[in-house]
Amino acid sequence: MKKEAMYSEKAGADNVRCLLCPHRCLIKPGNRGICRVRKNVNGTLVTETYGKLSAVHIDPVEKKPLYHFYPGRTILSIGSIGCNMHCDFCQNWDISQSSPDDFPNLKEHLPEELANAAAESKDNIGIAYTYNEPVVFYEMMVDTARLVHDRGKKNVAVTNAFIEPDSLQELIPLMDAFNVDLKAFDEEFYRKYTGARLEPVKKNLATMARSGTHLEITNLIIPGLNDQPEKFRKMVKWIATELGEEVVMHLSRYFPQYKMHIPSTPEETMLACYEMASEELKYVYLGNMAGTPRTRNTWCPECGNLLIERAGYHIRISGLDDRGNCSKCGTKVIPHH
Numbered sequence: 001m002k003k004e005a006m007y008s009e010k011a012g013a014d015n016v017r018c019l020l021c022p023h024r025c026l027i028k029p030g031n032r033g034i035c036r037v038r039k040n041v042n043g044t045l046v047t048e049t050y051g052k053l054s055a056v057h058i059d060p061v062e063k064k065p066l067y068h069f070y071p072g073r074t075i076l077s078i079g080s081i082g083c084n085m086h087c088d089f090c091q092n093w094d095i096s097q098s099s100p101d102d103f104p105n106l107k108e109h110l111p112e113e114l115a116n117a118a119a120e121s122k123d124n125i126g127i128a129y130t131y132n133e134p135v136v137f138y139e140m141m142v143d144t145a146r147l148v149h150d151r152g153k154k155n156v157a158v159t160n161a162f163i164e165p166d167s168l169q170e171l172i173p174l175m176d177a178f179n180v181d182l183k184a185f186d187e188e189f190y191r192k193y194t195g196a197r198l199e200p201v202k203k204n205l206a207t208m209a210r211s212g213t214h215l216e217i218t219n220l221i222i223p224g225l226n227d228q229p230e231k232f233r234k235m236v237k238w239i240a241t242e243l244g245e246e247v248v249m250h251l252s253r254y255f256p257q258y259k260m261h262i263p264s265t266p267e268e269t270m271l272a273c274y275e276m277a278s279e280e281l282k283y284v285y286l287g288n289m290a291g292t293p294r295t296r297n298t299w300c301p302e303c304g305n306l307l308i309e310r311a312g313y314h315i316r317i318s319g320l321d322d323r324g325n326c327s328k329c330g331t332k333v334i335p336h337h
């Protein structure tokens, strides 16, 4: 289904400018923006993937990953195609680096159907907008999110946070949690390996943190590219200072994907980054590797009590009271429980 896009303006003749993300693409008639899913059709910007989904699954909420947001529950997860970044190491490149021409037969699922499915599914907390970058299916996300809230359920966006401030402001009240993929703490890295920019992402992370919406961050550690101790420390110090030491940090192990062929991240590098991050942040986890109980479980930062045990997606909540506080010392750890 094609639908007129939000956040666009006329730009002379039949050209349009998309104002949704910081690329602010100037698009001629018949052409698409950098994300490949927003097209100028006779002088009007349209979103080509409204209701067109590449995946609909019920996942553990931990898979997003979100570790401090309704642990052990499930969430209906939807994704489409397209992305406003072009990461050389993308793990979902088959859907993210595609246009509707590559997927002419995507199945249609409209907001009402999805919101009803999320509400009716037992033990399900709501909908996660994920798999590809949800900013590029913004209209579908906000329409669905409103209906999900109407039904008393939650919304989660798993995003690169490369979005313009106005569109983010409209999105924030509709979202209950974000997981932001912070690729590196280096403009050169963003320019070279993602085709985007770090500065807007930093500003948006600060806006999200200030809003009080639950925030977790994922950082894929790629050897030689973003694991230099000096840069890594700078990133985690910035998160602790500007966003808060309670922001949950997932350090994910890289494996060769798409256009990136350098060997996978050594486990020793992951552990070294874990130690550095743990000096600044209260909750750090390692992903894409088995890790140890220390790096995958949740521990009370005050008294050391074991709160949540994880084995893959098997979750055992052992040390939380029913308000999400440590059952030993009362420290608030998981407000969304």
Ligand code: SF4
Residues within 6 Å of the ligand: 018, 019, 020, 021, 022, 023, 024, 025, 032, 033, 034, 035, 036, 038, 083, 084, 135, 136
């Ligand atoms: S959302 Fe797409 S079309 Fe719009 S500015 Fe970003 S990349 Fe360009």
